[in-house]
Amino acid sequence: MRNSIYLVVIPVVVGLLGLAPWMFGILNPDRQLQFTLTGLVDVSPLTALRLDVENHGKYPEKNVHIILDSKVWIPPSERAIEDQITVQTKIPFTAKRDGDRLLVLLGDLRPKESVSVGIASPHISVSAYDAVRAPLGIAVKSDESVAEYESRAGFLTKYSFGIGSFLSLCLMLFGIVGITRMFAQLHKAKAPMPNDFVKNSSQRDEISDK
Structure with missing residues (x-):
């Protein structure tokens, strides 16, 4: 027996x-860049959102940047970017226009490093997202990776x-x-x-x- x-x-x-x-x-991937929409406030005429970006991988992610395309970012004119948007974060950044897109350049993220970025503007419109789907028109990239959208219940869902x-x-x-x-x-x-x-x-x- x-x-x-x-x-x-x-x-x-x-x-x-x-x-x-x-x-x-x-649990310990080589490369895994992720972002989460953790806050969204829409008080006319201003829309504010907060994105958390984190490098879960083993290697640095270089030139990490947030992209708001024409589905989200609708600037009225060619005025200076400082007059159209407010960005708040604890690290040095650069906000610039790239055609009809808005780029927020965050620099490099070391392994297990994260950053929170607040963006507010009367020219932002966020829609078509839920607990699983990423917000339409928002992306985060680096030279090595395209970030995955991680919802608050993302680990269990994925x-x-x-x-x-x-x-x-x-x-x-x-x-x-x-x-x-x-x-x-x-x-x-x-x-x-x-x-x-x-x-x-x-x-x-x-x-x-x-």
Whole structure:
């Protein structure tokens, strides 16, 4: 019975160990630039938003910049950019026009480094986004990467299948161990005890002598 338990448990344990590099790669990727829209206030005639940008990867992201295209940024004229938009952040930045787009240049982000950027203007209109979809017309890029949009429930949404599979394997392992232990106990309960065996043998010998 013990050997049968090992035959069931060992392959499951090996399978769980095989998932470990995959889980580690998810939690610690080489490159993963992400941004989140964490605040949006629309008080006519001003619209203000806040973007959090974070480098979750192992390597620096160079020349990180926020892009607001014509779906979001609608400037009235060719006036100076300072007269049309207000940007607040704790790091040095440059805001400039690039055709019909607005660029906010943030410089480099080191691994695990993040920055929050507040943008306010009467010429911004944000729409078509929810807890999963990125805001239409807003993007974040670097020289190496295009940032992924991460919602507040983004980790569970993105990796729900992998997390569910891992938990299912763990539950299956515990279930198999519990079932095999139950059968082992039943088998042990049905097995004759040594004293009973000796007693039964003695009774058979007495009957034979008679």
